[in-house]
Amino acid sequence: MNGAETMEFFIDHSRCIGCRACVQACEECDTHRGVSMIHLETIMRADSVQTAPQVCMHCEDPICAQVCPADAIKKTPDGVVQSSLKPRCIGCSNCVLACPFGVPKYKAEINQMMKCDMCYDRTSIGKRPMCATVCPSGALAFTTRENIERTRQGVAIREWQFGGEVVRTKVNVLVPRSVQKIDVSIEQIGTTTTDEYDVAKLLMGD
Amino acid sequence: MAKTPVTIPELVAQFGPTLNRIPATGWNADVEPDRIVKTHCCFCGQQCGIQLKVKDNRVIGFEPWEDFPFNQGRLCPKGVKRYMQDEHPDRLKAPLLRKDGTGFVPVSWNEALDKVASEIRRIQQTYGPDAFALLGGASLTNEKAYLMGKFARVAVRTANIDYNGRLCMVSAGAASKKVFGIDRSANPWSDIPLAKAILVAGANVAECAPITTNYLWQARENGGKLIVMDPRMTPIARNADLYIPVRSGGDIGVFNGMLHVMIERGWIDREFIARHTTGWDAVEETVRKYTPEYAAKIAGVPASMIVKAAEIWGPAPTSFLLHARGIEHHSKGVKNCMAAINLVVATGRIGREGCGYAMITGQGNGQGGREQGQKCDQLPGARDIENPEHRKYIAGVWGVAEETIPHKGLSMVPIMEAIHAGKIKGLLAISSNPMVSLPNSAFMREAYEKLEFFAQIDFFLSETARYADVVLAGSLMEEDEGTTTNVEGRVIHHQKAVDPPGHARADWRILCDIAARLGQADKFKFESPKAIFDELRVASKGGVSDYFGITWERIDREKGVFWPCPSAEHPGTPRLYEGNKFNHPDGKAHFQPVEWQPAAEETDSEYPIILTTGRVVSHYLSGTQTRRIGALVDQYPQPLCEMHPLLAAKLGIAEGDFVQVESRRGSVTVRANVVKTIRPDTVFVPYHWPLDRAANNMTVRAIDPVSNIPEYKICAVRVTRVPAPHDAIAELEMQAGGVR
Secondary structure, X not given: OOHHHOEEEEXXXXXXXXXXXXXXXXXXXXXXXXXOOOEEEEOOOOOOOOEEEEOOOOEOOXXXXXXXXXXXXXXXXXXXXXXXXXXXXXXXXXXXXHOOOOOOEEEOOXXXXXXXXXXXXXXXXXXXXXXXXXXXXOOEEEEEHHHHHHHOOOEXXXXXXXXXXXXXXXXXXXXXXXXXXXXXXXXXXXOOOOHHHOHHHHHOOO | OOOOOOOHHHHHHHHOOOOEOOOOXXXXXXXXXXXXXXXXXXXXXXXOEEEEEEEOOEEEEEEEOOOOOOOXXXXXXXXXXXXXXXXXXXXXXXXXXXXXXXXXXXXXXXXXHHHHHHHHHHHHHHHOHHHXXXXXXXXXXXXXXXXXXXXXXXXXXXXXXXXHHHHOOHHHHHHHHHHHOOOOOOOOHHHHHHOOXXXXXXOOHHHHOXXXXXXXXXXXXXXXXXXXXXXXXXXXXXXOOEEEOOOOOOHHHHHHHHHHHHHHHXXXXXXXXXXXXXXXXXXXXXXXXXXXXXXXXXXXXXXHHHHHHHHHHOOOOOEXXXXXXXXXXXXXXXXXXXXXXXXXXXXXXXXXXXXXXEEOOOOOOOOHHHOOXXXXXXXXXXXXXXXXXXXXXXXXXXXXXXXXXOOOOOOHHHHHHHHHOOOOOEEEEEOOOHHHHOOOHHHHHHHHHHOOXXXXXXXXXXXXXXXXXXXXXXXXXXXXXXXXXXXXXXXXEEOOOOOOOOOOOOHHHHHHHHHHHOOOHHHHOOOOHHHHHHHHXXXXXXOOOOOOOOOHHHHHHHOOEEOOOOOOOOOOOOOOOHHHOOOOOOOOEEOOOOOOOOOOOOOOOOOOEEEEEEOOOOOOOOOOOHHHEHHHHHHOOOOEEEEOHHHHHHHOOOOOOEXXXXXXXXEEXXXXXXXXXXXXXXXXXXXXXXXXXXXXXXXXXXXXXXXXXXXXXXXXXXXXXXXXXXXXXXXXXXXXXXXX
């Protein structure tokens, strides 16, 4: 592979403004027109305006595929984890429960799991994924690693630690330079402090 | 009598707003478009490049346009779903005549246009030429904006024409003209990422100008520091280097306080000031008393924030100021802008790479719409209607005697006041929905009800068009061709994608046909919008906004051309004021000393809370278009009242409770959204909705004495918990003004 020209997907959560252009544009994508696959999470609106886009991270060893009893989830040779294969998917939702990123969703009306496939119809013909093309803030970007390193202060990483399990992903996240991998331990969940966004506290001064 | 012919719920049942959720060809992937049209978004002032997919004269989808330099394919949710306004069930397809008790009935164009022309004549003959008024808009192309101005002065011959940019850009424009002599953003957006200090004053960039976000973040990647002033912690404020939660109307405290500190610490460019400016001494004298502590009291923030802002802005090698409605929508809007711009001039950081300022134009053609002569005091080329030389030149272009051109007329709010007072009896309007967008809605409704004759050119039956005697079915942006001028001053080309549906017609044809009926056919013999543009080029020649060297072909070839562009060989002017050449006769920038003053209506014991109004990302202005697009309505279906938990606790209000927000002028009943991201003394209600959900029921009908912009950003209200409303309006769908 010609490393310099390889396009990769990058997420920078600090840039997200929650505008939902990604969500609106995702459903305009030809392979799943009318159904949006990207998730845009509002973290804790009462405390903050923080939001976070979530595309499929396209794990090197996808947990969704590992837990699929019907072997319905396949990865392309270039590492894109696809939606479940219609003839195989039994709609059991194992993948929905197992994915550490909360990506796959069971669509009851078609009894099938569908998820972000990084706009395979677009990327396979040299276009950028819809969400990363329209994103007004650059929170989602589909470009070369070289370009990201040149234009962003953060560092792109794709290694996650979920408790005892290490997950490597095709999709990168941009984090401060001091971070090498993202360590998500159970204790962290639900303990985010958000007082820094309390305007009343800011007004009290130093 | 311009009252609604039947009840509002009956009109809603017939004309919507209803929601379009499905593309014209369904959610199919396999429909190949006949054509892909490279054009621009119809919504905000950024005018993003977008490609529309067209099949069988129907817009069926979109594709990002990655080669257009301003947005490089980026779009906000409004741009993505914009194509859903096409093939819409609510679309007006024929002219309508109001029939009392029946509603609106379709009539022939001849009948509709004859009626409009005869009413213009009757009213002018009975009450005088200025008793008939015109309202234009800043969503019109340059061609249509130009035509409106000419139509008013040559065909109708009324002094009273103004436009809804009066609600948007006039404070910024007036301030820029006073300081520099030109009403335009000084720099192209490509200068933003090169600035080491950026001050965003009163601009909810993430929601109202989303594409600008990437420019701001890119500046920060390059080591720039971002300061954001807003009573609410907006999405860009969350990650700013310094967020200043300024009290609405307290901005001058921050600006003058910063300048005070900068003078004290020697962070001003005295050589630049001496060589290229006038008026500095008065400014220095004025800000002397604005110590951080004094300024902080006005701004309603800790003094340390003002010092920190000065420490970021003052010594920076390059800097960029962005301001928008947050500081402009005040009865001191022009002063707010001038105080902000003083920070730019005092440092001499203007007219070069990474140095300057911009106002973030709100409406699609907010920039061009204010140059072509549809303002009450203006002729094409941003010329002054009271300047004899300017009048003479334009009279020559139009082929009329100079003395037949009316003089300065009333601006938009005074036009409505004159209607209310019975002085103006007739109105023809386009591209505006004042029943949602003007302050003090009850007063505006009374005014509309007093009109003897009201005609509206519209593509949907807006909340205002419901009061019309004649509705003329006009055109959407994609149904006609023309140019707009984006937030940077870049003139761009909107391509026609489809024909207007049914009997609907291009807006410019409607105006030309009325002009012909008023006996001025020979002055309105345009074959196409391009012919209008060619006359506009000549009319603007030698003016401040000189388009003479700009052609549609050049725009297409160069992906936009920046005015001024006086000749075909001229490259256009992306960055103004290079070489410190300013546009006053003395070539200098003119400092304007600014003292803070209170708002028209401050809080008191009866109405103790500040109301500020604004927009959300999925809706555009009065919502005439976006409240008809299902995906955008789902994203933000009804207005909410944002309030801090401290205030909510004091009022006994919990998240999701119904609350009545009430001022001396009116109220809304909406649900509470209890969030820590707003000042505890302030509530926020977005303004895109009509009727009992209209934020403008509460706002105050006070205007800036110079710009005449209304004070949308501050008035006094009280908030109380109320039961869920169940009246006929509340029961309407949310996009129509109902509440759930």
